[in-house]
Amino acid sequence: MISPSLEGILPKEQMRYNNEEKHLLGNGGIQIIEAYSEEDISKVLAFSNKYGKTVNVISGGTKRGYGGLIEQADILLSLAKYKGIVEHSVGDLTMTVRPGTTLKEISDELGNYGQRVALDTSWPEIATIGGIVSSNDSGAKRLLYGSVRDLVIGTRIVYPDGRVIRTGGKVVKNVAGYDMNKLFVGSMGTLGVISEITIKLRPLPKYEGLSLLHFPQGNEQAIRAFTVLLLDSKMEPVSLEILNPAITEKMTGKHHYTLAIAFEDRENAVLYQENWVKEHLPIGAEHSVLHEEEARQWWAKFQHLGPNGHHDDENDTYTQAALKIGSNNLDVLINVKAAVELAKVFHVVVEAHGGVGHGILRVYVKGFPEDIVTYIKALRKKVEEKRGYVVCTHLPFKLRETVGVWGEKPGYFALLEGIKRTNDPNRILNRQRFVGGI
Numbered sequence: 001m002i003s004p005s006l007e008g009i010l011p012k013e014q015m016r017y018n019n020e021e022k023h024l025l026g027n028g029g030i031q032i033i034e035a036y037s038e039e040d041i042s043k044v045l046a047f048s049n050k051y052g053k054t055v056n057v058i059s060g061g062t063k064r065g066y067g068g069l070i071e072q073a074d075i076l077l078s079l080a081k082y083k084g085i086v087e088h089s090v091g092d093l094t095m096t097v098r099p100g101t102t103l104k105e106i107s108d109e110l111g112n113y114g115q116r117v118a119l120d121t122s123w124p125e126i127a128t129i130g131g132i133v134s135s136n137d138s139g140a141k142r143l144l145y146g147s148v149r150d151l152v153i154g155t156r157i158v159y160p161d162g163r164v165i166r167t168g169g170k171v172v173k174n175v176a177g178y179d180m181n182k183l184f185v186g187s188m189g190t191l192g193v194i195s196e197i198t199i200k201l202r203p204l205p206k207y208e209g210l211s212l213l214h215f216p217q218g219n220e221q222a223i224r225a226f227t228v229l230l231l232d233s234k235m236e237p238v239s240l241e242i243l244n245p246a247i248t249e250k251m252t253g254k255h256h257y258t259l260a261i262a263f264e265d266r267e268n269a270v271l272y273q274e275n276w277v278k279e280h281l282p283i284g285a286e287h288s289v290l291h292e293e294e295a296r297q298w299w300a301k302f303q304h305l306g307p308n309g310h311h312d313d314e315n316d317t318y319t320q321a322a323l324k325i326g327s328n329n330l331d332v333l334i335n336v337k338a339a340v341e342l343a344k345v346f347h348v349v350v351e352a353h354g355g356v357g358h359g360i361l362r363v364y365v366k367g368f369p370e371d372i373v374t375y376i377k378a379l380r381k382k383v384e385e386k387r388g389y390v391v392c393t394h395l396p397f398k399l400r401e402t403v404g405v406w407g408e409k410p411g412y413f414a415l416l417e418g419i420k421r422t423n424d425p426n427r428i429l430n431r432q433r434f435v436g437g438i
Helices: 038-051 103-111 129-135 218-231 246-252 267-279 292-302 331-346 367-383 413-423
Strands: 014-018 026-035 055-058 070-077 086-087 093-095 151-159 164-168 195-200 205-216 239-245 257-265 285-291 319-326 349-355 360-367 389-394
Touching: 038 055, 038 070, 038 103, 038 151, 038 195, 086 103, 086 129, 093 103, 093 218, 093 257, 103 129, 129 195, 205 246, 205 267, 205 292, 218 239, 218 257, 218 331, 239 331, 246 257, 246 292, 246 349, 257 267, 257 292, 267 285, 285 292, 319 331, 319 367, 331 349, 331 360, 331 413, 367 389
Parallel strands: 026 070, 055 070
Antiparallel strands: 014 026, 086 093, 093 195, 151 164, 151 195, 205 257, 205 285, 239 257, 239 349, 319 360, 319 389, 349 360
């Protein structure tokens, strides 16, 4: 049954009443509306803004457990069917794409032209480019290729009142001035709905290699010294990822702390850098190398670690959470050890990996809800001692009411609140989804 007030906004086949039970992760809606076009998005938002209806936005659903303190909005606007490539400029290495397109669909199309989007975010067959951009979600290879913010060069945005604006452009070199794209990347859909994204592309690498350095003794000083040596060298690793023993065992069968060092370049350049790693191996470290298809398969498996918003259940013993920890790059080594040690204290199971080059650590937690809550609070306190931060990127709705997803309000919160007030004065869009309940 469709609410009478919504009739006539879009064709009836695009609207339905949500008669499912409330979702474990929240961020749902009483009425579900499928958008097939930018015009559909504009009509729904204009209607909602006029009549004070709240709107949650969803597409692939991999970010459903990321933020949000309202279990159900009036409308759940789905962009899952608003997908496809709008324009691909092969020579300019740019592509314009609709938000419901999955990362895998984009990669498969670009592969026909020897190109790619330099993003290695999790669950690429489900995760859509709209969700990836809205949450500024990046993977291990951001060390060399940068984050989402570095790759987006233009967007079309539907404002909460239905107006459509364009930010940036469709070429890599835009005119000077404030980069409006950055306002929307990572804003969790609270300022407007992205209807098109223009992104920079890169050629597919000529050759790929992955060096795995296992540290049976878990010697933090040895890992730190080698990391500093590598970062100070002329080598150009694509990733410099530390894996805790639980992830290493899942990926390789060895129960050690491990550094995953990827190189992507011409074959002779990759082999030269791998040889450098071999020549500078720390004492006691074990070394193995994967090339080409073996390396690609390793990374494909790596992208399927952690929750994806689709395999959570009500079983308390198997409650899942995911954390993003930001810090100085070398503090990742301290934080991954803290994550592992605190897991023993609070009786949760933890898998963790982080970039010792870029400072982002991912922690995946399983256990009883109350244990997860106390674990997150203890880990956040530990990380904040060294001026880092902990953000909950996946958490059941009931736990998000207990644990602050974003931590304390930042000193610049008034600025964020002012931008929200300007863009969405009626606060209809993804309400309470971002920092400080914005």
